[in-house]
Every structure is written in C-alpha cells, then in structure tokens.
Amino acid sequence: MEFAIETKDLVRVFKPSRKLLKRKKNPNGEGGSGEGPVTALDRVTTQIRQGELFGLLGPNGAGKTTLIKILCTLLLPTSGQAWVAGHDISKDPFPIRERINMVSGGETSGYGLLTTRENVWMFSQFYGVNSKVAKARIDELLHIFGLWDKRDAKVRTLSSGQRQKMNMIRGFVTDPDILFLDEPTLGLDVNASRVIREYVEAWVRKQKGKTVLLTTHYMAEADQMCDRIAIIDRGRILACDTPENLKRTIRHDTTFRLEVDTLRSASAFSGMKGVKNFSSKDDASKNTTSLTFILEDESAVSDILSAVQAQGAKIHYLQKSEPTLEDVFISMVGRGLE
Amino acid sequence: MSAATVTSRIPHRIRLNLRAVVGRAYPRIVGANREPSWIFFEAILPLLGIAAYVFIYQALANRVLLDPTVSAADKAATVAATNALIGSVVLGGTMIAFWLNVLWSMASQLYWEKEIGNLQLYMMAPMSRMALLGGMAVGGMFMTSVRAITTLVAGVVVFSIVLQVTNPFLLIAVFFATLVALYGMGMTLASLYLLWGREAWHLSALLEEPIFFTSGFYFPAGGLAYVGGWGRVLLTAATAIPATLGLDAMRQLVFPGAWGDKLWIFSPEVELVIILVLGVVFLVLARYALAYLELLARREGRLTSRHQ
Numbered sequence: 101m102e103f104a105i106e107t108k109d110l111v112r113v114f115k116p117s118r119k120l121l122k123r124k125k126n127p128n129g130e131g132g133s134g135e136g137p138v139t140a141l142d143r144v145t146t147q148i149r150q151g152e153l154f155g156l157l158g159p160n161g162a163g164k165t166t167l168i169k170i171l172c173t174l175l176l177p178t179s180g181q182a183w184v185a186g187h188d189i190s191k192d193p194f195p196i197r198e199r200i201n202m203v204s205g206g207e208t209s210g211y212g213l214l215t216t217r218e219n220v221w222m223f224s225q226f227y228g229v230n231s232k233v234a235k236a237r238i239d240e241l242l243h244i245f246g247l248w249d250k251r252d253a254k255v256r257t258l259s260s261g262q263r264q265k266m267n268m269i270r271g272f273v274t275d276p277d278i279l280f281l282d283e284p285t286l287g288l289d290v291n292a293s294r295v296i297r298e299y300v301e302a303w304v305r306k307q308k309g310k311t312v313l314l315t316t317h318y319m320a321e322a323d324q325m326c327d328r329i330a331i332i333d334r335g336r337i338l339a340c341d342t343p344e345n346l347k348r349t350i351r352h353d354t355t356f357r358l359e360v361d362t363l364r365s366a367s368a369f370s371g372m373k374g375v376k377n378f379s380s381k382d383d384a385s386k387n388t389t390s391l392t393f394i395l396e397d398e399s400a401v402s403d404i405l406s407a408v409q410a411q412g413a414k415i416h417y418l419q420k421s422e423p424t425l426e427d428v429f430i431s432m433v434g435r436g437l438e
Numbered sequence: 439m440s441a442a443t444v445t446s447r448i449p450h451r452i453r454l455n456l457r458a459v460v461g462r463a464y465p466r467i468v469g470a471n472r473e474p475s476w477i478f479f480e481a482i483l484p485l486l487g488i489a490a491y492v493f494i495y496q497a498l499a500n501r502v503l504l505d506p507t508v509s510a511a512d513k514a515a516t517v518a519a520t521n522a523l524i525g526s527v528v529l530g531g532t533m534i535a536f537w538l539n540v541l542w543s544m545a546s547q548l549y550w551e552k553e554i555g556n557l558q559l560y561m562m563a564p565m566s567r568m569a570l571l572g573g574m575a576v577g578g579m580f581m582t583s584v585r586a587i588t589t590l591v592a593g594v595v596v597f598s599i600v601l602q603v604t605n606p607f608l609l610i611a612v613f614f615a616t617l618v619a620l621y622g623m624g625m626t627l628a629s630l631y632l633l634w635g636r637e638a639w640h641l642s643a644l645l646e647e648p649i650f651f652t653s654g655f656y657f658p659a660g661g662l663a664y665v666g667g668w669g670r671v672l673l674t675a676a677t678a679i680p681a682t683l684g685l686d687a688m689r690q691l692v693f694p695g696a697w698g699d700k701l702w703i704f705s706p707e708v709e710l711v712i713i714l715v716l717g718v719v720f721l722v723l724a725r726y727a728l729a730y731l732e733l734l735a736r737r738e739g740r741l742t743s744r745h746q
C-alpha cells in the first residue's frame with residue numbers, strides 16, 4: 101500500500117434541511133447563508149503517505165470536518181472516491197474502521213457516570229482490544245498525559261482540558277494505523293495543547309507506519325507539527341506542501357501588520373499597486389482594525405498609510421514581520437484564518 | 439482474500455463483537471448502580487402499582503369471604519382465584535420493569551447517544567451494529583433484572599402468594615424468550631426513535647398507559663376476549679407486544695387451572711412459539727432499521743452529527 105489516505109475528486113454537497121426550506125418559504129424568515137445547497141468539499145484530491153503527519157489548515161467552515169467524516173466512514177461523498185488503508189470508504193468500511201480512530205476537539209463523548217479509565221476501556225472494547233492489553237495501555241497513557249490523578253474520577257467532574265486528554269487517550273488506546281485529529285487542541289490552554297502536540301508528534305515519529313491527519317485553524321500548530329500541509333478554503337484545496345515550501349511561495353513578498361482605529365471601509369486597499377492581498381479584522385472591544393498586508397512592493401506602505409489617514413484613523417502599531425502560514429493563506433484568499 | 443484469511447477472520451470478528459457487547463453493557467450495569475435514583479424508578483414504582491391492584495382484588499374477595507351465606511367450597515375457590523389474580527398482578531408488575539426499560543430507556547438510547555456525541559464514535563468503530571444494540575439490551579436487561587427480582591420477591595412475600603411451578607423448563611424458556619422479544623422490540627424502536635426524533639417521545643407517552651392495559655400487566659389479558667365488541671380487537675393487537683403472551687404463558691405455568699382455565703389466550707407451548715417468532719422478527723427488523731439509519735446518516739450527514 102502506497103498511501104495511507106488517498107482521495108480523488110471528492111465532492112460533498114449538503115442539501116438544506118427541511119427545516120431550512122420551511123424557513124425559506126416564510127417571508128419573515130432569515131435568508132442568507134442558510135439557503136441552497138452547500139458545497140462543503142469541491143473536488144478534493146490528496147495523497148497522504150504512510151508515516152506522515154499531515155495537516156489540513158483552513159478557517160471555520162472550510163470543509164475540514166466534512167473531509168474527516170468521509171474518511172472515517174461516517175459520511176458518504178456526493179461524488180468522487182477515497183481510500184483509507186487501501187480500502188474504499190464507500191464500499192468497504194469495516195476493514196478501515198479496524199485500523200483508524202478519530203478524536204475531535206471539544207467532544208463530550210462517553211458517560212459522565214463512568215471513571216476516566218472505565219470510559220476509555222469501554223471504547224477500546226468496541227475495537228476488540230484485549231481487556232488486559234487495553235488496561236495496561238490506558239494506565240501508561242494516563243501517566244503520559246498527566247491524567248493519572250484523575251484515573252478514577254467520574255468523567256463529568258473533569259475539566260475541558262482533562263476531558264480532551266481523555267479523548268486523546270481514547271484515540272491512542274486502540275493503537276490505530278491512521279489517526280484523525282479534528283482540531284484536537286480547540287479551546288485548550290497552552291499547557292494541555294503542548295502535551296497533546298508533543299505526544300502526537302512523538303507517536304508518529306517514533307513508530308513506523310503511523311499516519312496522522314490533523315485539522316486545525318491554528319497556523320502555528322500546523323507549522324510546528326506537520327510534515328506537509330494542505331491549505332483548504334470553501335471546500336477546495338488551494339495548496340499542499342511542506343510548511344517551509346508554502347512560506348517560500350511568498351518569500352519575495354513582505355508582510356506588514358497594522359493596528360489602526362476602526363476603519364469605515366477597507367476597500368481602498370484592494371487593487372492598490374504593490375498590494376498582493378490583505379486581510380482586515382475589526383476588534384469591537386478595542387475599537388480597532390487589525391490589518392495584514394502581503395506586499396509585492398514594499399513602497400506600497402506609504403500609499404497604505406495615506407489611505408488610513410484619509411479616513412481620519414490613527415495608527416497604533418505597524419510592524420514588518422516574517423511570513424507565517426497565515427500570511428500564505430491571506431495572500432491566496434484575502435482573509436485571515438480566524 | 440484467500441480462504442485461509444477468511445476463516446481466521448471469523449473468530450476475530452466474533453471475539454471483537456463479544457467484547458463490544460460487554461463494553462457497551464458495562465456502563466448500564468456499573469453506571470446505573472452509581473445512581474441511586476434508579477432504584478426508586480425501577481423497583482419502587484412497580485410495587486406501588488401492584489399494591490393498588492392487590493388491595494382492589496382483596497377488597498372484592500373479602501365481600502365474598504365475609505358473606506355468611508356463601509358456602510365453604512365457594513370461599514375456597516374464591517381464595518384460590520384471588521391468589522392467582524394477585525400473583526398475576528405481581529408477575530405483571532415484574533414484567534413492567536422490563537417494559538418500561540424497553541420503552542423509555544432502550545427506545546430513546548440511540549437518540550441520547552447522538553445528543554451526547556457518542557453515536558458517531560459508535561458508528562465509526564468496527565463492531566457490528568447488532569453488537570452495539572445487543573450491548574445496550576444486555577445492559578438494560580441485567581440492570582432491570584435486579585429490580586425485577588426485587589419486585590417479584592417482595593411481592594410474593596408481602597402478599598403471600600402461592601406459586602405452583604409444574605414445568606420449570608418451559609417457564610424459564612418463556613421468560614427468556616419474552617425478554618429477547620421485548621428487547622428486540624426495544625432495539626427496533628431505538629432506530630425508529632432516532633429517525634423520528636422528539637416526536638417519538640410523545641408516542642411513548644401515548645402508548646404507555648394503553649399498553650399497560652391491553653397487555654394485561656395488572657389482570658389476565660385473556661379477560662379482554664370476554665369484553666364485547668372491541669375486546670377481541672384489542673387483545674389481538676396486544677399480542678404483537680411480546681409481554682402480553684409472555685405474561686399469559688408464565689401465569690399459566692405458575693397458576694395452573696386458575697379461573698377454570700377460561701382466561702388464557704393460547705396454551706403456553708403455542709405462546710412460546712409465537713414469542714420466539716416475534717423475537718426473530720424484531721431482531722431482524724432492528725438490524726435492518728439500524729442499517730437503514732446508518733445509510734441515511736452517511737448519505738444525508740445529519741443523524742449522527744451532534745451539531746446539525
């Protein structure tokens with residue numbers, strides 16, 4: 101088997117639910133984004149090698165979870181094909197299920213009445229893991245994730261960080277060949293995130309043939325951990341390469357970050373000479389707008405500053421910085437990741 | 439795949455699915471005992487229901503027993519008939535524990551699993567879907583059995599009921615066949631409830647009382663046949679609920695000859711066969727209902743996902 105995961109022209113369209121259709125008929129109902137079918141994945145073609153730590157980086161609603169669900173055999177594609185561990189996800193789900201596991205951020209699975217240990221053990225039984233083997237692995241993982249003190253605590257008493265560590269243990273306890281992690285550090289504190297990232301990296305690097313597909317909208321996470329990254333937006337993969345190569349695509353450009361008084365409009369910047377792309381985000385609490393510019397020509401800065409001042413906005417902060425993966429994203433779609 | 443790998447995979451699948459059943463039953467068996475309120479619902483409520491009927495039947499009997507004009511033979515017959523009636527109620531109350539567990543706990547199980555976020559993890563696991571449902575059923579059965587035995591023993595002792603077991607094997611066979619059929623029904627309902635969502639709740643609430651009545655939990659259901667007009671229709675409908683025939687057969691087997699053998703539906707042997715058929719039908723239905731549900735979930739992407 102060459103690839104752990106392979107997809108070919110995957111398309112997933114969600115039809116609006118009956119409830120939404122009803123609302124549409126109602127003249128007072130909300131319109132907008134809820135209407136019409138949503139193309140969550142648009143001809144996604146990827147190949148992920150065995151042993152790779154592969155990242156899927158994209159903003160909310162990009163289609164990351166949809167792709168993971170299809171690969172985990174929870175969802176069928178509208179068209180296109182995908183193979184996981186060499187098996188077709190539509191036709192042959194059971195052999196895939198034996199070899200994968202999935203953990204998503206903020207999940208609240210399990211039973212609050214069970215203890216941490218019992219909960220993970222229960223899930224391991226659905227994969228037929230020998231009970232003794234499972235218990236030994238659970239104890240080892242509880243130590244690694246710093247959850248040993250909570251081994252006999254009821255799940256409902258765990259904090260969200262502790263819960264997510266337990267979920268990670270649930271993912272590793274079945275010793276999958278391919279592990280899907282859907283925003284595993286979503287909403288976690290720095291410490292819990294670090295423990296999780298370090299273990300995931302070690303797990304892939306120290307063993308042969310283990311593959312991880314990780315989705316995230318934290319660019320630092322993708323940059324630090326992943327061998328290769330696919331940048332995804334509105335269901336389409338825009339680029340796929342190593343973090344270094346992705347950043348190299350904008351190496352001739354300059355990144356400037358600005359914080360200014362809230363702007364009435366950022367349209368003055370689009371099409372400005374020397375500006376390849378930019379993102380703008382208002383912060384209502386601080387009454388400011390944060391701007392990131394990807395400049396082909398550094399001299400465009402003076403035009404930008406005059407445009408800001410023309411709106412009567414004060415400049416709080418201006419910085420030239422190293423390109424990040426987010427800048428790569430901005431240069432491609434003109435929006436930030438968050 | 440070669441023939442050798444096929445045969446070596448069969449025990450592997452069986453082992454996996456047995457583990458899955460035990461794993462899925464575990465939280466019901468262990469977890470439920472950590473929640474003392476269950477004891478109240480599962481053991482005390484049926485006892486209260488039983489007591490109400492027992493007092494009515496005893497009061498009716500007393501009118502005969504305290505009447506000086508009634509002969510000693512008639513009084514003895516009344517005592518026997520009342521013993522069978524009260525015993526029937528205790529048996530009915532015992533089975534109600536299972537019926538409530540099926541109707542409320544089993545049927546809504548998958549729906550709650552979806553709400554919690556467990557369902558998609560279950561669907562993603564390699565276990566067979568029947569192992570998932572089976573685990574739920576075994577857990578529910580085990581937990582409920584503890585309560586049911588409490589109810590039965592308390593009822594028999596408190597109301598000093600005389601049981602006359604003539605054919606223990608048939609009795610045990612009927613009991614387990616009834617449980618399998620009942621939980622098979624619960625497994626089918628579980629998928630249907632998930633499909634229908636909250637509306638199904640109202641159905642449960644709506645069905646609960648009428649089924650208590652038509653299934654004869656508190657009186658021999660065969661009596662319905664003597665009610666003019668709709669009685670027979672109700673009784674026929676009630677036989678689709680495995681508890682009806684199961685209870686009737688068990689009552690026949692512990693109170694032989696009660697009420698001049700006029701209130702039984704069929705013979706226990708015939709009833710056992712019907713229950714077994716019902717059990718198979720429900721299990722097959724459950725399997726296909728869940729397979730259909732899974733297909734729908736994978737196609738439409740809304741049944742297993744928590745947020746949609």
Ligand SMILES: Nc1ncnc2c1ncn2[C@@H]1O[C@H](COP(=O)(O)OP(=O)(O)O)[C@@H](O)[C@H]1O
Nearest residue numbers: 114138140160161162163164165166739740746
């Ligand atoms: N079950 C569903 N029904 C309808 N629309 C959905 C469903 N799941 C996802 N979507 C839509 O598909 C798009 C991609 O969603 P998702 O895959 O969850 O993105 P991400 O995980 O990258 O945030 C979004 O527009 C979302 O609203």
Ligand SMILES: [Mg+2]
Nearest residue numbers: 164165166282
């Ligand atoms: Mg997502």
